[in-house]
Amino acid sequence: MSRAVCPGSFDPVTHGHLDIVSRASKLFDEVVVAVGVNASKNRLFTAEERMEMLREACAGFGNVRVAGFTGLLTDFCSEQGIAAIVKGLRAVSDFDYELQMAQMNASLAPIETVFVPTAPEYSFLASSLVKEVAALGGDVSGLVPPAVLERLLARLAERAAGQA
Secondary structure, three states, rough: OOEEEEEEOOOOOOOOHHHHHHHHHHOOEEEEEEEEEEOOOOOOOOOOHHHHHHHHHOOOOOOOOEEEOOOHHHHHHHHHHEEEEEEEOOOHHHHHHHHHHHHHHHOOOEEEEEEEOOOOOHHOOHHHHHHHHHHHHOOOOOOHHHHHHHHHHHHHHHHHHHHO
């Protein structure tokens, strides 16, 4: 069975992320969406919240599961029997960074990285931009799943109320 991982922080998950997961699910028998759990990083959502949102957003894919991981992605892949990392590329600048990461990962474990170009309609999309635009009152409803939008707006409102 061919198994791949789509790693990320997914803070929050966007339609761009889901596009890559959907396309990976057609290429591999199983896809693990792996949420990086790093307590030292300041995230809008906890790791468990991000995994919950991903489980809901990926529920329609029969061969996709969500898991959290700490430490090296290559260790997670070895433990899970995963042979490929799937990464979405938005621009040439992504490729420069991701190629270096792919080569480092290959030096650590027998794992291949598969690059999937982002669909043009999502080429500008980044979780950080979604959070920033939403925090400033912009409409991000077309960029994230409805359940994610609801949680995003609620969390931003909580944060704004806490600062008032």
